[in-house]
Amino acid sequence: MSRFIIRRLLLAIPTLFGVLVVAFLLLYVAPGDPVESMVGERADSATIARLRAQLHLDDPLPIRFGHYVASVVTGDLGTSYITNRPITQDIRERFPKTMELAGAAMLLATCLGVSLGVLSARRPGGLADKFALGVAYLGISFPVYWVGLLLILLFAVALHWLPPSGFGGLRFLVLPALTLGMRSIAFQARMTRSSMMDALGADYVRTARAKGINEWMVTLKHALRNALIPVITVLGLDFGAYLTGSILTETIFSWPGIGRYVVNAISRRDLPAIQGSVLFLSTVFVVVNLITDLAYAKADPRVSYQ
Amino acid sequence: MEDRRPLLRLITFVAVAGCMNVASCGSPHAPSRHELIDSRDEYDPRSLDPALSVDVPTGRAVGYLFDGLTRFSPDAKVEPGLAERWEVSPDGRVYTFHLHTGVKFQDGRPCTARNVLHSWIRALDPATKSGASQFLFPIAGAKEFNAGTAKTISGVVIRDDTTLVVTLTQPLAIFPKMLAMPVASVVPDSTPANFGEHPIGTGPWRLVEWKHDDYLLFARNPTYFGGAPKVDSLRARIIAEPSTAVAEYESGNVDILEIPASEAEEWVNDESRKPQLMSTPALELVYVGINTTRGPLADPRVRQAINYAVDVGKIIERLVGGRGTRAAGVVPPALAGYDSTRKPYTYDPAKARALLAAAGHPNGIDIELWTSSTPLYLRIAETMQAYLNAVGIRTKIVQREAAAARAAARKGQTDLILKDWYADYPDAEDFLYPLLHSDNRGAGGNISFYSNPAFDSVVTASRRELDDAKRTALYQRADSIAFADAPMLFLYFYDELYAVQPWIRGFTPPVIFNGQRWIGVTIDTASKGGGR
Numbered sequence: 001m002s003r004f005i006i007r008r009l010l011l012a013i014p015t016l017f018g019v020l021v022v023a024f025l026l027l028y029v030a031p032g033d034p035v036e037s038m039v040g041e042r043a044d045s046a047t048i049a050r051l052r053a054q055l056h057l058d059d060p061l062p063i064r065f066g067h068y069v070a071s072v073v074t075g076d077l078g079t080s081y082i083t084n085r086p087i088t089q090d091i092r093e094r095f096p097k098t099m100e101l102a103g104a105a106m107l108l109a110t111c112l113g114v115s116l117g118v119l120s121a122r123r124p125g126g127l128a129d130k131f132a133l134g135v136a137y138l139g140i141s142f143p144v145y146w147v148g149l150l151l152i153l154l155f156a157v158a159l160h161w162l163p164p165s166g167f168g169g170l171r172f173l174v175l176p177a178l179t180l181g182m183r184s185i186a187f188q189a190r191m192t193r194s195s196m197m198d199a200l201g202a203d204y205v206r207t208a209r210a211k212g213i214n215e216w217m218v219t220l221k222h223a224l225r226n227a228l229i230p231v232i233t234v235l236g237l238d239f240g241a242y243l244t245g246s247i248l249t250e251t252i253f254s255w256p257g258i259g260r261y262v263v264n265a266i267s268r269r270d271l272p273a274i275q276g277s278v279l280f281l282s283t284v285f286v287v288v289n290l291i292t293d294l295a296y297a298k299a300d301p302r303v304s305y306q
Numbered sequence: 307m308e309d310r311r312p313l314l315r316l317i318t319f320v321a322v323a324g325c326m327n328v329a330s331c332g333s334p335h336a337p338s339r340h341e342l343i344d345s346r347d348e349y350d351p352r353s354l355d356p357a358l359s360v361d362v363p364t365g366r367a368v369g370y371l372f373d374g375l376t377r378f379s380p381d382a383k384v385e386p387g388l389a390e391r392w393e394v395s396p397d398g399r400v401y402t403f404h405l406h407t408g409v410k411f412q413d414g415r416p417c418t419a420r421n422v423l424h425s426w427i428r429a430l431d432p433a434t435k436s437g438a439s440q441f442l443f444p445i446a447g448a449k450e451f452n453a454g455t456a457k458t459i460s461g462v463v464i465r466d467d468t469t470l471v472v473t474l475t476q477p478l479a480i481f482p483k484m485l486a487m488p489v490a491s492v493v494p495d496s497t498p499a500n501f502g503e504h505p506i507g508t509g510p511w512r513l514v515e516w517k518h519d520d521y522l523l524f525a526r527n528p529t530y531f532g533g534a535p536k537v538d539s540l541r542a543r544i545i546a547e548p549s550t551a552v553a554e555y556e557s558g559n560v561d562i563l564e565i566p567a568s569e570a571e572e573w574v575n576d577e578s579r580k581p582q583l584m585s586t587p588a589l590e591l592v593y594v595g596i597n598t599t600r601g602p603l604a605d606p607r608v609r610q611a612i613n614y615a616v617d618v619g620k621i622i623e624r625l626v627g628g629r630g631t632r633a634a635g636v637v638p639p640a641l642a643g644y645d646s647t648r649k650p651y652t653y654d655p656a657k658a659r660a661l662l663a664a665a666g667h668p669n670g671i672d673i674e675l676w677t678s679s680t681p682l683y684l685r686i687a688e689t690m691q692a693y694l695n696a697v698g699i700r701t702k703i704v705q706r707e708a709a710a711a712r713a714a715a716r717k718g719q720t721d722l723i724l725k726d727w728y729a730d731y732p733d734a735e736d737f738l739y740p741l742l743h744s745d746n747r748g749a750g751g752n753i754s755f756y757s758n759p760a761f762d763s764v765v766t767a768s769r770r771e772l773d774d775a776k777r778t779a780l781y782q783r784a785d786s787i788a789f790a791d792a793p794m795l796f797l798y799f800y801d802e803l804y805a806v807q808p809w810i811r812g813f814t815p816p817v818i819f820n821g822q823r824w825i826g827v828t829i830d831t832a833s834k835g836g837g838r
Contacts, residue, residue: 043437
């Protein structure tokens, strides 16, 4: 097991290096210039030229890349051209907030989605199944920003139950987490349902029932555990995606997370901020995927890593 | 200031418009808080270091924390700041500033004339990486210091703790206005490396907390030399999505809302909201820069044809909710130098075709129209495309992010580019000189690459003219020369629309971005949310 983890972590190095190369080159060919954002509308060409020189933007590409890799290896993601703040500090401030939102959304998705899926699979076509189907349809077809705004208008503006936006305690978390998790709830419900239906029709479930085990025990202990693999896959992918920034949700709810940070960095062509956050978020994705793989083994004893 | 979510904007607009009636049911009452809450910042200030201020959120916050020698009132008049008065020499080159005595920074250190010089040196020092240092170049020796050929700014002499003598390279009547810009703010002698995060100024507010992308919290400076603010604290919330800001306003959580242009009409037509609305003529020109050096566009007749081809009145009415004053030149109605008698180009497609033919293009021309991806601008660009196509100016729209489009325009790579221009300081000079003077071709703001010696000489003379009436006349003359040459398609000046909660007293929407420092603003806790 630990050898597996070490091997996977070693394999991540070339992956992340690839990410670094692509991020660097794409930004090099993309139109736009960070100095444009530093000088504003009424600028002076001598100032522009000097800032370009100070930021080494006119150096040959391989030299710039070499410098960047050298500092990244020492754990330094550089300093933002626009704000003069260290990128690592910016990420450290924002990532926990994104993590909080993503975690809450995943919790909702897992609890609500899997429960709905299990309930529907137990009596396909029954009332619970129909309800879950309705929820899934709504969750998948409504666009995030639309749901987000409707939730704000209903719960914040009309009912005054929750704040419309901002970051703070649990009250601030409810609406964005629901908005972000909505699609996952829907997916989880459908995924769990079909996977559970397969499992409930399997021979070992019939055997378990034949032994006279309580139906809930059969469902939760024998069927659900075996049905979890595809559910974990989707959870892992969604979680990775949420952690790397849920730009729409963060924007609508003014959530000070990493998604808005990256979008702002891109619009200002803040190269160190873009490259640093892309690299950091890729690392997060790699780690989440690894955890997902390890969770398979935990859920299903047939899966084992040497 | 760019909107990068075109689809989002469109759909949210529909959703919000649909729900507005439901939403306005829950009228909020006056809050019990002793804190003013602003909702105007759409993105995090880049830094609170005055030297780095080139964007509106930064400029606004710098105005709360710091003072310059001068400052702007909400209606964009120059007022004394740290300087309680000043004298100008008869030749207009030497300014003697007399500073308030006993002014202290928020950490207790005294603020003297020496700090003023130090602050300007700091802003001009290449190591500070300021993008706005050129605003100090009128001071003799500033440019040389910035270029590294001088050790100090020769044009600034400290006579004593409260007297500062500033010599300019040439007479410049608007110099006191330039000193009210964020970059000229006065900072303490030693500034730590993270000064942008932990600023210390002399201003009416001091920084308590800055939660990035969330809010800035300021507390009143009780010893402010200009009279302390009346409310304990001021929170500038950073709300990325305009529809969310509207919801926060509807919930009574913010005191001030800048209503997005796309929603203005609806607010104006809502009787129950009318008492809360305030309008201000923003110093913002929306225009299409025509590169006067590219192919057929070098001929003024072609540029005039472009102006005749587009029905700008209809664009203002249909796309901007009627909240614009038709431009007949670059000087906004709110500033001296505006000539209300000058009539804008009429919508006359036949005349446009005739001018094109006269210029030798009976079969029309092909051009590119660049625009940023802001939804409003995209709609305006598409509308103009249809008008231009109709007279034989075959137009292709090129859509880029604002900064990328601007970079291309500065390099002269665009034919036409739809953009706006916000005043740095409230003076007609800040439109005529950067936008159209040949000194500023390219990066300086003149992306039309317009170069007309007659225009240049009038603008140059106006910059030197100390007599207000004469200067205004020169501005009008320059504007009318440019209007006839049509180096741009003159569109409109935007009128900003604010909503102000009924419990707020003493707030006037500022004409210039840093013109409202909330000093006299109060919260009337007895207010019942009248008018709603």
